[in-house]
Amino acid sequence: MEIFKYMEDYDYEQLVFCHDSVSGLKAIIAIHDTTLGPALGGTRMWTYSTEDEAIIDALRLARGMTYKNAAMGLNLGGGKTVIIGNPKKDKSEELFRAFGRYVQSLGGRYITAEDVGITVDDMEIVKQETDYVVGLRGKSGDPSPVTAYGVYHGMKACAREVYGNESLKGKVIAVQGLGHVGSALCKFLYDEGARLIVTDIFEENVKNVVKEFAAEYVEPDKIYEIKCNIFSPCALGAVINDITIPKLKCDIIAGSANNQLKEPKHGDILMQKGILYAPDYVINGGGVINVAEELTGCYERERALAKVSKIYDKILKVIEISKKENIPTYIAADRMAEERIEKMGKIRSNYIRK
Numbered sequence: 001m002e003i004f005k006y007m008e009d010y011d012y013e014q015l016v017f018c019h020d021s022v023s024g025l026k027a028i029i030a031i032h033d034t035t036l037g038p039a040l041g042g043t044r045m046w047t048y049s050t051e052d053e054a055i056i057d058a059l060r061l062a063r064g065m066t067y068k069n070a071a072m073g074l075n076l077g078g079g080k081t082v083i084i085g086n087p088k089k090d091k092s093e094e095l096f097r098a099f100g101r102y103v104q105s106l107g108g109r110y111i112t113a114e115d116v117g118i119t120v121d122d123m124e125i126v127k128q129e130t131d132y133v134v135g136l137r138g139k140s141g142d143p144s145p146v147t148a149y150g151v152y153h154g155m156k157a158c159a160r161e162v163y164g165n166e167s168l169k170g171k172v173i174a175v176q177g178l179g180h181v182g183s184a185l186c187k188f189l190y191d192e193g194a195r196l197i198v199t200d201i202f203e204e205n206v207k208n209v210v211k212e213f214a215a216e217y218v219e220p221d222k223i224y225e226i227k228c229n230i231f232s233p234c235a236l237g238a239v240i241n242d243i244t245i246p247k248l249k250c251d252i253i254a255g256s257a258n259n260q261l262k263e264p265k266h267g268d269i270l271m272q273k274g275i276l277y278a279p280d281y282v283i284n285g286g287g288v289i290n291v292a293e294e295l296t297g298c299y300e301r302e303r304a305l306a307k308v309s310k311i312y313d314k315i316l317k318v319i320e321i322s323k324k325e326n327i328p329t330y331i332a333a334d335r336m337a338e339e340r341i342e343k344m345g346k347i348r349s350n351y352i353r354k
Ligand SMILES: NC(=O)C1=CN([C@@H]2O[C@H](COP(=O)(O)OP(=O)(O)OC[C@H]3O[C@@H](n4cnc5c(N)ncnc54)[C@H](O)[C@@H]3O)[C@@H](O)[C@H]2O)C=CC1
Pocket: 114, 115, 116, 117, 118, 143, 144, 145, 147, 176, 177, 178, 179, 180, 181, 182, 199, 200, 201, 202, 205, 220, 234, 235, 236, 237, 256, 257, 258, 284, 285, 287, 288
């Protein structure tokens, strides 16, 4: 792939390739934009089929973090890491320590945390080599339950828009991916009286959710065609695409997965079909709000949750812009984030003697 062309097209700052022969580490740290502050974004460990696929994932996820951090009102830029490997087989102390040393070498330009395939335990090892890691034990911990809390509030805002009432009681919700976020989300939905239809590629994850939350299981490729009120993608990205859109029978798409739209045009098609799409980086910003609280030096769960519940208002704001300007919600969200980056960028360019 033409890496510099891609970086130029989307205005990336830095791409770091990290290799260590002792541990077998192959990691890519992408820093998209640091106008608002140091780049913060989690680390994903995944079995990519090609190196290009891993590079593209790191770049797309990093850019998403720039928009997410801006939309969440944080003074943070956007970055992300991918580690190429199987999270079930390839983890070791040396791998995460080698990675931690690369994060440290960036001197605080990039701060890392958990993402798919990574746990708090892994980040505890990374911490041995770097000061620039959040989501730690005894501090903010695993961001996933808080991400789920934000998704839950965002879903309620969508329900208010579509059904005139924010209650999710009796609503049929199809959840794709029952990992850290998806399973926590199912608990909020079950407690409110929603009917859950779920799927995952790991049987163990399915078993727990089906048992605890009276959920119905469907095969992974069947989840798109479920007739439901809300489809909630909580696995990987690009699941809203040319193949899946014709199958969808939902009123709302609201889930935690990053980069849900395969291409921007898919957001346009959803609007034409009358499906309300809650932009991924707005509805799933709870995790980053939570880990960013750790940077204040005195993490308080209640304060973090209060901020995260405001995702409800942010989703309503995006819907308002979308209706007023007659544009898809993903563009409305981009405008909201870009406006903040531009204004803050200008304000912060004023000279102040330190
Ligand atoms: N953990 C967090 O706080 C945040 C997570 N996200 C995003 O939310 C999504 C889920 O994150 P986590 O729950 O942390 O990851 P996770 O790794 O704990 O869970 C992902 C789940 O998706 C399942 N999965 C993968 N491919 C699938 C498929 N084709 N069909 C059905 N299930 C499939 C996996 O088996 C796994 O159980 C990711 O896209 C992540 O980037 C976004 C913001 C914060």
